[in-house]
Every structure is written in structure tokens, then in C-alpha cells.
Amino acid sequence: MESPALSRRLAWTVALVATLTMTVSYIDRATLAVLAPSVTKALGISDTAYGWLTSAFSIAYLVATPLSGWWIDRVGARRGLLGSLLLWTSIAALHALVPGFATLFILRIALGIAEGPSFPGAAQTLQRVLPPDERARGFGVLFTGSSIGGMLVPPLASWLFGLGGWPLAFVGTAAVGLLWVPLWLLVTRRADVRARMDTPPAAEDVVPRASFRDLASHPILLRGLCAIFAAAPIAGFALGWGAKFLDRTFRVAQEDVGHYLWLPPLMFDAGAILFGDLASRLRRAPGAPPRLLFAIAFILGTALALLPLATTPWQAMAFLGIAMIGAGAMYTLATADLLSRVPARNVSLAGGMMAGSQSLALIIMNPLIGASVDHAGDYHAVTIALGIWVIPGSLVWLAWRPPSYARA
Known part of the structure; x- marks a missing residue:
């Protein structure tokens, strides 16, 4: 028997707290990126x-997210998110003790594994507590969780760095994540919330759970992965390389990078919320993806190629912000479309595979960025190449018309 639907207010409260899981995970993973100019100089990296350090996290996350999705589909997000957050915040705090590259590399792998359940668990929560006609909007909000973390961590880590150096910044940003725990326990304590979160809606559970192999090879999943693979380098560059870009290109001091790096994540939020809301409002044929919205989004994403034209830090953030609007929209539209087409019992697994696709793109991208910058001495070729990278996968998503899993 299907549990009764939650009130709109309660459903969105649970969804918003689940969204904060992504905020915490991005604060913990992105602290190193903000502190990178100081940490790399101090450790001779x-x-x-x-x-390779940034790819270490992505390699672990690539392996962990599909497996975590499989695990979340079985234990449920209510328990799984709590345990995984406590583990990854502990690992994030241990970054304060690193003596060199090798230890930091190991901790980045451990952090990537521990954070694996974050997106699959949050995606399952939204899929179960929100009604179908609000899920595109919900996924738009979900992706703001990541970028809220991206907005908070530059000023927070820079302020903590000014107080006590980069070790204090790692411990302080990790401690912030523990504020999420009582919120989660509070919103999931009710019996109706637990019933809704612990079982998929019966009306959507008519298609049996797909095997890992069947889902991974299905055209509807492969199409969604193309979109994420195309958008990932935009957010990956902004969040992973923004501080080093400002340091090398404009000689922005470590304590000042937070003055600039809040803007690109904010623009990501704007794209995710706006395009998610439009996708929920615009009338389309049943099952038809929002192709026009996605086309607009990917064109915005190519603005990353304009970054070499910037002559000031704020001009650079403006170009990067336009690209991040496109990235936020692409993530939202592709994710909502995919998760509406897979079996209800496979939502977390499919979400984990999409997060893994992002990691694969970053694994390829990050060492190439580092090698290119070391060789050329600037970011011009890198940002032009990343802007072009967006195009092929986006065109595949727009042109490919695979059936939903249930109709395959």
C-alpha cells in the first residue's frame, strides 16, 4: 500500500534539507580548491x-557514486545520507594534518568514496517526496545545493585562512557540515516522512528494478550521461581551478579570492532554478524533453571560451558566470528528464551513474589543465578548449530520441 502524499510544505522542507547535503559535500570537497594557491606552495606541489589531486577525488567519486546509488536504493536515503555525511566530514577535517602530496592524494580518494552517496541520496529523496509535476523544479533547487556550497566556501575558507592558516580552514569548513545533522533528524522524525522516504511510490513502481548492467547500457541513460559529460568541465573549472586561475592570471591574493569566487556558483544556481522552473511550467508532449531550453543552456555554456578576453578579475567572473548559468540549466534539465524515465527503484543508481559521468569528465580534464598551464604559463588554451568541449555532447543529447526504460 502506498504511503499518503506529504503536504506541499512538508515535502519541500524535506527536499530543501536534502539539498543542503549537497551544500555540505561541496564545501568539504572544494575547500582544497580555494586554498590551492597556499597549499600547493607550502607543500611544493x-x-x-x-x-592529479583533483582527479584523485573524481576517480574515487566515479567508482563510488554508482555503487552508492545501488546501496541507497536498498537502505534508503534517510539512513544512508546521515552515515555518509558523518564519515566524509571526518575525512575532510584530516586534510589539516597532511605533510605532503602522497597523504593528500590518499585523503582525496577517501573523500571521494565517502561523498559517493550524497547526490544519489538527495536525488532519491526528491523523487520520493515531491509529486511528479514538481520534480523538474525540485532538481533545479537540488543543484543549487552544490553551488551554494561553492558560494560559501571561498569567503569562509579565506576568512579561516586569515585567522590560522590553511590547517584551520580545513577543520573549520568540515565542522560547518555537522550543522546539517540535527536538521535532518528533525525533518525525518515524522512517521509519514519516513514511510514516504523508505518506499518508492506504488504508482511509479510498476516497472521492476533494472539490473546494474541493463541500466548502464540503456540508451536513455547513455543520452543523459552525454549531457552531464558536456557540462561537467564548466563547473569543474570554476570550482576546482578558479582560485589558481585568479592567482596566476590576475595575481589575486589567497585572502581575496573569496571576493570573486562567489559569483560563478550563484550564476549556476540562477540557471538551475530558472530553467528547472521553466521546464515544469512549459507545456510539452508527454515524455518530450525540453530541447529548446537545453539548446539555450548549452550555448550559454560555451561562454567559457571567452575567458581569455577578460582583462580584470570581475570581467573573468562575468564570462565564467554566464557559462555557469548554462551548466546549471544543463545539469537540471538532463537529470530531471533521465530520472523521470527510469524505474522508480533505480532512481538512486541512475543518479549515481550521472554523478559518475561528471567525475569521468573531470578525471580526463584536470591533469590536462595542469599540464597545459605548466607548459603554456596561462589558461587561454585551456578555457577555449573547455568551451568547445560543451558542444558535441550537447548536440548528441538534443538529437538522440531513445525510449524511456519502461517502453524499451
Whole structure:
């Protein structure tokens, strides 16, 4: 028997707290990126080696997210998110003790594994508590969780750095994540919330759970992965390389990077919320993806190629912000479309595979960025190439018309 639907207010409260899971995960993973100019200088780490550090997290996340999605589909997000957050915040705090590259590399792998359940768990929560006609809007809000973390961590880590250096910044940003725990326990304590979160809606559970292999090879999933693979380098560059870009290109001091790096994540939020809301409002044929909205989004994403034209830090943030609007929209539209087409019992697994696709793109991208910057001495070629990267996968998503899993 299907549990009764939650009130709109309660459903959105649970969804918003689940969204904050992504905020915490991005604060913990992105603190190193903000502190990278100081940490790499203190530990003698080159740009090429830093590229491998960022890829270490992505490699672990690539492996962990599909497996975590499979695990969340079985234990449920209510328990799974709580346990994984406590683990990854502990690992994030241990970054304060690193003596060199090798230890930091190991901790980045551990953090990527521990954060694996974050997106699959949050995606399952939204899919179960929100009604179908509000899920595109919900996923738009979900992706703001990541970028809210991206907005908060530059000023927070820079302020903590000014108080006690980068070790204090790692401990302080990790401690912030623990504020989420009582909120989650509070909103999930009610019996109706637990019933809704612990079982998929019966009306959407008519298609049996797909095997990992069947889902991974299905055209509807492969199409969604193309979109995420196309958008990932935009957000990956802004969040992973923004501080080093400002340091090398405009000689912005470590304590001042937070003055600029809040803007691109804010623009990501704007794109995710606006395009998610439009996708929920615009009338389309049943099952038809929002192709026009996606086309607009990917064109905005190519603005990353204009970054070499910037002559001031704020001009650079403006170009990067336009690209992030496109990235936020692409993530939202592709994710909402995919998760509406897979079996209800596979939502977390499919969400984990999409997060893994992002990691794969970053694994390829980050070492190449580091090597290019070490060789060329600037970011011109890198940002032009990343802007062009957006195009092929986006065109595939627009042109490919695979059936939903249930109709395959």
C-alpha cells in the first residue's frame, strides 16, 4: 500500500534539507580548491600534480557514486545520507594534518568514496517526496545545493585562512557540515516522512528494478550521461581551478579570492532554478524533453571560451558566470528528464551513474589543465578548449530520441 502524499510544505522542507547535503559535500570537497594557491606552495606541489589531486577525488567519486546509488536504493536515503555525511566530514577535517602530496592524494580518494552517496541520496529523496509535476523544479533547487556550497566556501575558507592558516580552514569548513545533522533528524522524525522516504511510490513502481548492467547500457541513460559529460568541465573549472586561475592570471591574493569566487556558483544556481522552473511550467508532449531550453543552456555554456578576453578579475567572473548559468540549466534539465524515465527503484543508481559521468569528465580534464598551464604559463588554451568541449555532447543529447526504460 502506498504511503499518503506529504503536504506541499512538508515535502519541500524535506527536499530543501536534502539539498543542503549537497551544500555540505561541496564545501568539504572544494575547500582544497580555494586554498590551492597556499597549499600547493607550502607543500611544493606543481600545477600538474594538483591536477592529479583533483582527479584523485573524481576517480574515487566515479567508482563510488554508482555503487552508492545501488546501496541507497536498498537502505534508503534517510539512513544512508546521515552515515555518509558523518564519515566524509571526518575525512575532510584530516586534510589539516597532511605533510605532503602522497597523504593528500590518499585523503582525496577517501573523500571521494565517502561523498559517493550524497547526490544519489538527495536525488532519491526528491523523487520520493515531491509529486511528479514538481520534480523538474525540485532538481533545479537540488543543484543549487552544490553551488551554494561553492558560494560559501571561498569567503569562509579565506576568512579561516586569515585567522590560522590553511590547517584551520580545513577543520573549520568540515565542522560547518555537522550543522546539517540535527536538521535532518528533525525533518525525518515524522512517521509519514519516513514511510514516504523508505518506499518508492506504488504508482511509479510498476516497472521492476533494472539490473546494474541493463541500466548502464540503456540508451536513455547513455543520452543523459552525454549531457552531464558536456557540462561537467564548466563547473569543474570554476570550482576546482578558479582560485589558481585568479592567482596566476590576475595575481589575486589567497585572502581575496573569496571576493570573486562567489559569483560563478550563484550564476549556476540562477540557471538551475530558472530553467528547472521553466521546464515544469512549459507545456510539452508527454515524455518530450525540453530541447529548446537545453539548446539555450548549452550555448550559454560555451561562454567559457571567452575567458581569455577578460582583462580584470570581475570581467573573468562575468564570462565564467554566464557559462555557469548554462551548466546549471544543463545539469537540471538532463537529470530531471533521465530520472523521470527510469524505474522508480533505480532512481538512486541512475543518479549515481550521472554523478559518475561528471567525475569521468573531470578525471580526463584536470591533469590536462595542469599540464597545459605548466607548459603554456596561462589558461587561454585551456578555457577555449573547455568551451568547445560543451558542444558535441550537447548536440548528441538534443538529437538522440531513445525510449524511456519502461517502453524499451
